[in-house]
Amino acid sequence: MTGSPDRLIDLRSDTVTRPTKAMREAMATADVGDDVYGEDPTVNRLESDAAALLGKEAGLFVPSGTMANQVAILSHTERGDELFIHRDSHAYYYEGAAPSLWAGVVTTLLDGPDGVFSAEDLSRAVRPDNIHHPTPRLVMLENTHNRSGGAALAPERLDPVMDLAHQLNLFVHIDGARLFNAAVALDCPVKRLAQKADSVSICLSKGLGAPVGSVVAGPRPFIERSRRYRKWLGGGMRQAGILAAAGLIALDNRRRLGDDHTRAKRLLEGLLALGYQAWAPSVATNMVMIDTNRAAEGLVQEARKAGVAFGTVGTHRIRLVTHQDVDDSDIDRTLAVFRGIKRSLSDAG
Numbered sequence: 001m002t003g004s005p006d007r008l009i010d011l012r013s014d015t016v017t018r019p020t021k022a023m024r025e026a027m028a029t030a031d032v033g034d035d036v037y038g039e040d041p042t043v044n045r046l047e048s049d050a051a052a053l054l055g056k057e058a059g060l061f062v063p064s065g066t067m068a069n070q071v072a073i074l075s076h077t078e079r080g081d082e083l084f085i086h087r088d089s090h091a092y093y094y095e096g097a098a099p100s101l102w103a104g105v106v107t108t109l110l111d112g113p114d115g116v117f118s119a120e121d122l123s124r125a126v127r128p129d130n131i132h133h134p135t136p137r138l139v140m141l142e143n144t145h146n147r148s149g150g151a152a153l154a155p156e157r158l159d160p161v162m163d164l165a166h167q168l169n170l171f172v173h174i175d176g177a178r179l180f181n182a183a184v185a186l187d188c189p190v191k192r193l194a195q196k197a198d199s200v201s202i203c204l205s206k207g208l209g210a211p212v213g214s215v216v217a218g219p220r221p222f223i224e225r226s227r228r229y230r231k232w233l234g235g236g237m238r239q240a241g242i243l244a245a246a247g248l249i250a251l252d253n254r255r256r257l258g259d260d261h262t263r264a265k266r267l268l269e270g271l272l273a274l275g276y277q278a279w280a281p282s283v284a285t286n287m288v289m290i291d292t293n294r295a296a297e298g299l300v301q302e303a304r305k306a307g308v309a310f311g312t313v314g315t316h317r318i319r320l321v322t323h324q325d326v327d328d329s330d331i332d333r334t335l336a337v338f339r340g341i342k343r344s345l346s347d348a349g
């Protein structure tokens with residue numbers, strides 16, 4: 001695994017992780033049944049273990065984080081309802097028009113640093129109950145916040161928004177695709193981060209390293225509705241215990257996320273020392289965002305030729321994500337590549 005110059009160092013996302021040997025063995029030997037009949041013991045265990053970790057009554061295994069968000073929106077709303085969400089949130093920015101297509105809700109977009117709006121912003125946005133307006137119904141938050149550089153959001157940031165939402169009779173769903181990263185970075189139990197939310201979803205296939213899968217968690221009646229919507233969206237899977245077995249190991253992998261954060265920090269500090277400009281959230285996790293003078297896409301192509309892959313966020317920003325398939329020597333090699341680019345192009349930044 002160490003720094004072979006032939007191996008691509010893939011920092012595009014923490015979704016690129018491949019299942020470990022232990023994970024593949026667990027998948028090969030998983031006890032399975034037909035999950036659409038509720039008879040897969042491994043899926044049932046994953047759902048209850050994840051729900052317990054998140055402090056919720058029940059869980060539902062779904063194929064993707066996108067489906068997790070969409071079944072949550074479907075289960076909380078009716079057609080013509082209003083969803084309040086940050087402009088940079090995954091469920092709005094990266095999921096097509098899915099909330100309007102499936103649930104028939106209107107999205108009201110809010111702004112704010114680190115991908116979160118304040119309780120005051122929400123209070124201003126919610127219109128009085130009146131036949132002229134859509135019915136305000138759901139607030140969606142995201143932790144960590146992906147497009148905001150993996151910002152981890154502490155209870156002091158999110159709790160006031162959730163308290164106000166509940167005072168206004170709105171439901172709250174947390175898109176916690178990387179909620180365990182937030183828990184590690186904030187040194188706060190994941191249960192505490194999800195405590196005031198009606199429902200929460202996590203991705204097993206990001207930094208936790210599973211090949212496939214997400215879990216939605218919440219009160220049992222909500223999960224029963226979500227199970228119906230999952231089927232409706234074509235997400236009812238059969239011997240899914242093969243995947244849930246990987247998911248159970250992924251849940252244990254939460255204990256190693258701190259290593260990714262340490263490497264991201266070292267990468268960030270190395271890039272700053274080379275003179276690159278960083279764009280950092282208030283509490284960072286496993287992502288590094290660098291602002292570039294030149295077109296970000298050009299930098300991506302140049303680095304790729306030198307064996308390092310990463311992505312862009314907009315025209316002049318790149319994003320590098322650490323994960324379990326990146327080690328310390330990969331960080332050194334990445335910094336060497338950036339040093340070379342800097343030297344060859346005095347205005348790279």
Ligand SMILES: *Cc1c(COP(=O)(O)O)cnc(C)c1O
Pocket residue numbers: 063064065066067069090091142144146175177178203205214
């Ligand atoms: C990746 C991601 C999702 C979607 O997960 P998929 O499994 O790729 O559909 C949802 N929300 C956030 C914040 C994400 O980062």
